[in-house]
Amino acid sequence: MSGPRTEVAGYRVGGRLDQREDRLATRSRRAPPAWQQEEKVATINDVARRAGVSTATVSRALNGKSTVDPALVTRVRAAAKELGYHPNGLARNLRRQETAVLALIIADVENPFFTAIARGVEDVAQAEGYSVVLCNSDESAEKERRYIDVALQERVAGVILSPTGATSNVERLHERGTPVVAVDRPLPAGDQVLVDTRLAAREATNHLIAAGYRRIGCVTGPAGVRTANDRLAGYRDAIRAANRPELFRHGQYWAAGGKQATVELLAEPEPPDALLIANSAMAIGVLEALSEAKLRLGRDIGVVTFDDAAWATLIDPPLTVVAQPAYEIGEQAAKLLFARIGDPSPPPHTVTLAARLVTRGSTLRG
Amino acid sequence: MSGPRTEVAGYRVGGRLDQREDRLATRSRRAPPAWQQEEKVATINDVARRAGVSTATVSRALNGKSTVDPALVTRVRAAAKELGYHPNGLARNLRRQETAVLALIIADVENPFFTAIARGVEDVAQAEGYSVVLCNSDESAEKERRYIDVALQERVAGVILSPTGATSNVERLHERGTPVVAVDRPLPAGDQVLVDTRLAAREATNHLIAAGYRRIGCVTGPAGVRTANDRLAGYRDAIRAANRPELFRHGQYWAAGGKQATVELLAEPEPPDALLIANSAMAIGVLEALSEAKLRLGRDIGVVTFDDAAWATLIDPPLTVVAQPAYEIGEQAAKLLFARIGDPSPPPHTVTLAARLVTRGSTLRG
DNA sequence: TTGTAAGCGTTATCAC
DNA sequence: GTGATAACGCTTACAA
Numbered sequence: 198m199s200g201p202r203t204e205v206a207g208y209r210v211g212g213r214l215d216q217r218e219d220r221l222a223t224r225s226r227r228a229p230p231a232w233q234q235e236e237k238v239a240t241i242n243d244v245a246r247r248a249g250v251s252t253a254t255v256s257r258a259l260n261g262k263s264t265v266d267p268a269l270v271t272r273v274r275a276a277a278k279e280l281g282y283h284p285n286g287l288a289r290n291l292r293r294q295e296t297a298v299l300a301l302i303i304a305d306v307e308n309p310f311f312t313a314i315a316r317g318v319e320d321v322a323q324a325e326g327y328s329v330v331l332c333n334s335d336e337s338a339e340k341e342r343r344y345i346d347v348a349l350q351e352r353v354a355g356v357i358l359s360p361t362g363a364t365s366n367v368e369r370l371h372e373r374g375t376p377v378v379a380v381d382r383p384l385p386a387g388d389q390v391l392v393d394t395r396l397a398a399r400e401a402t403n404h405l406i407a408a409g410y411r412r413i414g415c416v417t418g419p420a421g422v423r424t425a426n427d428r429l430a431g432y433r434d435a436i437r438a439a440n441r442p443e444l445f446r447h448g449q450y451w452a453a454g455g456k457q458a459t460v461e462l463l464a465e466p467e468p469p470d471a472l473l474i475a476n477s478a479m480a481i482g483v484l485e486a487l488s489e490a491k492l493r494l495g496r497d498i499g500v501v502t503f504d505d506a507a508w509a510t511l512i513d514p515p516l517t518v519v520a521q522p523a524y525e526i527g528e529q530a531a532k533l534l535f536a537r538i539g540d541p542s543p544p545p546h547t548v549t550l551a552a553r554l555v556t557r558g559s560t561l562r563g
Numbered sequence: 564m565s566g567p568r569t570e571v572a573g574y575r576v577g578g579r580l581d582q583r584e585d586r587l588a589t590r591s592r593r594a595p596p597a598w599q600q601e602e603k604v605a606t607i608n609d610v611a612r613r614a615g616v617s618t619a620t621v622s623r624a625l626n627g628k629s630t631v632d633p634a635l636v637t638r639v640r641a642a643a644k645e646l647g648y649h650p651n652g653l654a655r656n657l658r659r660q661e662t663a664v665l666a667l668i669i670a671d672v673e674n675p676f677f678t679a680i681a682r683g684v685e686d687v688a689q690a691e692g693y694s695v696v697l698c699n700s701d702e703s704a705e706k707e708r709r710y711i712d713v714a715l716q717e718r719v720a721g722v723i724l725s726p727t728g729a730t731s732n733v734e735r736l737h738e739r740g741t742p743v744v745a746v747d748r749p750l751p752a753g754d755q756v757l758v759d760t761r762l763a764a765r766e767a768t769n770h771l772i773a774a775g776y777r778r779i780g781c782v783t784g785p786a787g788v789r790t791a792n793d794r795l796a797g798y799r800d801a802i803r804a805a806n807r808p809e810l811f812r813h814g815q816y817w818a819a820g821g822k823q824a825t826v827e828l829l830a831e832p833e834p835p836d837a838l839l840i841a842n843s844a845m846a847i848g849v850l851e852a853l854s855e856a857k858l859r860l861g862r863d864i865g866v867v868t869f870d871d872a873a874w875a876t877l878i879d880p881p882l883t884v885v886a887q888p889a890y891e892i893g894e895q896a897a898k899l900l901f902a903r904i905g906d907p908s909p910p911p912h913t914v915t916l917a918a919r920l921v922t923r924g925s926t927l928r929g
Numbered sequence: 930t931t932g933t934a935a936g937c938g939t940t941a942t943c944a945c
Numbered sequence: 946g947t948g949a950t951a952a953c954g955c956t957t958a959c960a961a
Contacts, residue, residue: 238739240938251948256940264946281738286716287657288938291953296653298696298717306685306697307678315672319699328713330664331672331697333685347694350652351664372647373604452873484877507818508874511850606954617932622956630930654954657937933960942951 239280248276259284290352299534300348302332302341302358304381305450308478310504310523311359314380317527318357325535327354336422336450338363345369355534357527360384362421376537378530382423383547388537390530390548394424394503397519397552398431398473401501404517405471406439408560410499414469415445416458416483418476422450428475428503444469448479455479459486471499471560477506477518484512496563505555514558521552605646614642625650656718665900666714668698668707668724670747671816674844676870676889677725680746683893684723691901693720702788702816704729711735721900723893726750728787742903744896748789749913754903756896756914760790760869763885763918764797764839767867770883771837772805774926776865780835781811782824782849784842788816794841794869810835814845821845825852837865837926843872843884850878862929871921880924887918 237243245252250269258265258273276282290296299322303311319329330353334341338361345366348356355376360367364385370377371387379389398415405413415432418425429445436443446461448454455474459482462469474480480502484494492498495514502509505520529548536546611618616635624631624639642648656662665688669677681697688695696719700707704727711732714722721742726733730751736743737753745755764781771779781798784791795811802809812827814820821840825848828835840846846868850860858864861880868875871886895914902912 241940242938252938253940253948253950254946257947260940266946269947283712283715283739285657285718285938286713287653287662287718288953289716289940291651291653291657291937291955292939292941294953306681307675309673309675312673312678315697316699319672328696328698328710328717330694331681332694333682344694346649347652349649350655351694352651352653373649478873481873481877488877506874507844507847508872508877511847511854511874512877513879607956608954618955619933619957620931623931626956632930635931651954654937655956657939657953658955658957660937931961933958935956935958937953937955939953940951943949945946945948 239277239282241282241284243280244273244276244282247280248273294352296352296354297327298330298351298353299327299531300330300332300344300351300353300356300358302334302344302348302356304334304336304359304361306331306333308450308476309506310381310477310521313523314359314527314530317524317529318531319527321528321531321535334358334361336361336419338366342366342369349373349375355538357530357534362423374541376534376541378534378537380526380530386545388530388533388546390526390533390550392521392526392550392552394519394521394552395427395431395434397503397521397554398428398475399435400431400554401473401517401519402432402435403439404554404556405473405499405501405560406435406441408471408499409562410471410560411441412444412467412469413441413471413473413499414462415443415473416455416462416475416479417445417447418450418454418479420447425450425475428473432473442467450476451478452482452485454482456482456486459483463490463492469498472501474500474502477502477504477509480504480506480516494559495561499562500559501554503552510557512559514561517557517560518555519552520555522550525550604651605643605648607648607650609646610639610642610648613646614639660718662718662720663693664696664717664719665693665897666696666698666710666717666719666722666724668700668710668714668722670700670702670725670727672697672699674816674842675872676747676843676887679889680725680893680896683890683895684897685893687894687897687901700724700727702727702785704732708732708735715739715741721904723896723900728789740907742900742907744900744903746892746896752911754896754899754912756892756899756916758887758892758916758918760885760887760918761793761797761800763869763887763920764794764841765801766797766920767839767883767885768798768801769805770920770922771839771865771867771926772801772807774837774865775928776837776926777807778810778833778835779807779837779839779865780828781809781839782821782828782841782845783811783813784816784820784845786813791816791841794839798839808833816842817844818848818851820848822848822852825849829856829858835864838867840866840868843868843870843875846870846872846882860925861927865928866925867920869918876923878925880927880929883923883926884921885918886921888916891916 241252241255245255255273258270301318305311322329332344341361357378359381360379417429446458448458474483501517503519505518509516509518607618607621611621621639624636667684671677685695698710707727723744725747726745783795812824814824840849867883869885871884875882875884
C-alpha cells in the first residue's frame with residue numbers, strides 16, 4: 198500500500214493496487230461518447246431543489262427525525278423517488294464517523310465450518326442493520342494483514358477473525374481501537390469465542406479406547422495452528438492416561454493433507470487400528486486412503502472426525518463425529534462484537550462453547 | 564430505509580436499520596470516561612504537520628506520484644508510520660467517486676457451488692486490488708433487494724449476483740448505471756455467466772438410459788428457479804426422445820427437499836429405477852431416502868447428481884455427477900465485470916460454460 | 930517540486 | 946420547524 202513504487206514511462210509498476218489505479222486512471226481518461234448522457238447521480242441537493250426545501254430538511258425527513266412537518270416529509274419522499282435518489286453511504290459514513298460494516302476474516306471460505314460461522318455472524322449483523330464483508334485469509338498471515346489493512350482503511354465498525362497466529366496483525370487493530378473478536382482460535386488479550394476442542398478430542402479418544410480399539414492414531418492440522426495443537430493435545434491426554442502408544446501426523450487442513458498423513462501412519466511398523474481426525478476436509482482424504490488400503494470402516498479401523506459434515510451419515514458405516522457449534526460461534530462472536538462496539542471499556546470476554554461427540558457406526562468394532 | 568417510521572417516547576420503532584441507529588445514537592451519547600484519552604485517529608493533516616509539509620504533498624507521496632522529492636517521501640513515510648496513519652478509505656472514495664469494492668450476492672453461502680464461485684471472484688478481484696463483499700440472498704427476493712440497496716448506498720464498483728428472479732431488483736442497479744454480472748441464472752439484458760445445464764441434464768439422462776435403466780426420474784429444485792427448470796427441461800428432452808415415462812418432483816434446493824421428493828417418487832405405483840438430481844444438497848436427502856428404502860446405489864437404482872461434491876467418491880459405489888465449473892464461473896464473472904467497469908458501452912455479453920459428466924459407480928447396473 | 934484551496938455528499942450546529 | 950453553513954478526510958487543479 199505504501200511500499201516502494203517505480204515509474205516507467207508513465208506506467209506505474211508494482212503491486213496489485215497499482216493495477217487498480219491504472220484501471221481507474223484509464224476509466225476517467227476515457228471521455229463518454231457525445232450521444233451518451235453524462236448520467237448524473239441524484240444527490241441530496243437535487244432532492245432538496247426539487248422538493249423546494251433545504252438539504253438539511255431532506256436529510257432530516259429521510260432519516261425520520263421527529264422535527265419535520267409531515268407534509269414536507271411527503272414532498273421530500275416523492276422528490277427522492279422521482280429522482281431515484283439513493284443516499285451516498287460514503288459521504289454519510291464520512292460525516293457520521295461510523296460504518297455499518299463488519300469485516301469477517303476467515304481461514305477458508307470453502308470450509309463448511311467457517312461458512313456456518315459466517316451465517317451466524319451474518320444473521321446477527323443483519324438484525325442490527327450491519328453488512329458483513331467476508332474475507333478469505335487462506336491461512337496466510339500476509340493475506341490476513343492485507344485484509345486487516347483494508348478493514349482499517351474502510352473504517353469498518355469491527356472485525357471478527359480466526360487469527361492465523363501472527364499477533365502483530367491484530368495489534369494494528371488494537372492500536373486503532375477497532376473492536377475485534379477472535380473465533381475458533383485464541384487471541385492474547387481480547388474478546389473471543391472458542392470451542393473446548395482439547396476436551397472434545399480427549400473424549401473422542403476415550404470413546405475409541407472404550408470401543409475396544411488398541412492402537413489409536415491422530416491426524417491433525419498444521420503444527421502452527423492452535424486448533425490442530427489443541428486437538429492433538431486432547432488426544433495425547435487420553436492416550437497417556439490410558440498408557441497407549443502415541444501415533445500421529447500433522448498435515449494441511451485439506452483432503453490431501455489427511456490422505457498423506459494416513460498413508461504414512463498406515464506404513465508404520467505397527468499401524469493404528471483407529472484414527473481421530475482433526476477436521477472434515479482432512480477426513481475426506483483419510484477415508485480415501487483407508488478405502489485404497491481396503492480397510493473397512495469401524496471393523497478394521499475406527500474413525501472419529503471433527504465437524505459434523507452433511508455427508509457423514511451417507512457413508513457406510515456412518516461417521517462418528519465431534520460436532521462443533523459453528524453457527525453459534527458466529528452468533529456469539531457477533532454479539533460480543535456489538536457489545537464491544539457499544540461500550541469499549543469492559544475487560545476482554547471469552548466465550549467457550551462445548552463440542553459434542555456424535556456416536557455412529559464408524560466406531561463400532563462390529 | 565425510507566419507509567414509514569413511528570416515534571414512541573423518543574424511541575424509534577420500525578425496521579432493522581432503526582436498531583442500528585439507536586445503537587449509534589446510544590454510542591455517541593455516552594461520554595468517554597474522563598481518564599480515557601479521547602483517542603484521535605491520525606489524519607492526513609497530522610502527518611502533514613509532523614512531516615512539515617502540506618497535505619497535498621503527503622497525499623502525493625503516499626500515493627507514489629512521481630513528482631515528489633525523494634527526501635520528502637521518506638520524511639512523510641516516517642511521519643505516517645510514527646502516527647500509525649491509515650488513510651481514510653471513506654474520504655478517499657468520496658473524493659475519487661470510486662470504491663474498490665465488489666458486491667457478490669449469492670443464493671446460499673453454505674452451498675459449495677456458490678462458495679467456489681466466490682473464490683473465483685475473489686481471486687480475480689484481489690488481483691485487481693478490489694475487495695469483495697459477500698452477501699447471502701438466501702433465495703429471497705426481499706433480501707436481495709435489501710443487499711442491492713446496500714450496494715447502491717455504498718457505491719460499490721460493481722455487483723455480481725445469482726438473480727432470484729425478481730428482475731425489478733436488478734433494474735435498480737441498471738438505472739443507477741452500476742455494472743452488474745449475473746451468474747448461474749440469466750438476466751434479461753446484461754452480462755452473464757451461465758452453464759448449459761439443460762444440455763448437461765440431457766446428457767446425464769441419456770447416460771442413464773444407455774446404462775440400462777428403464778424408469779428414470781428427476782428430482783429438481785423449486786419451480787421458480789431457472790436452473791431447476793433448465794435441468795428438468797434437459798431431462799425431459801432426453802426422456803421424450805427416448806419415449807420413456809416422465810417422473811419428477813420439485814423441491815427446495817436442500818437435503819430435506821431432496822428427501823421428500825424421493826420418498827414421493829418411490830411411493831409411485833411404478834417407482835423410478837434411476838434418478839437425476841439437480842444439486843448436491845438435495846442429493847444428500849435423496850441418498851438418505853434411498854438408504855432407508857434399502858435400495859442399493861447403482862444396482863437397484865441409478866443416480867446422477869449435479870455438482871461434484873468432495874464426498875461424491877466416498878460413498879459406495881461412488882457417485883456419478885455433473886461437474887460444474889464453479890470456480891471458473893466466478894473468474895469469468897469478475898473479468899466481465901471489470902471489463903464493464905472499464906468500458907460500459909459494449910453490448911451485453913453472455914459466457915456459457917459447459918458442465919462435464921463424470922461417470923462413476925452409481926450408474927453401473929452392476 | 931510544493932502549497933493553497935476547492936470540492937466530493939452528508940449530517941449536525943447553529944441561528945432564525 | 947426550517948435553513949444556512951461548517952465540518953468529515955481526502956485528492957487534484959491551479960498557482961507559485
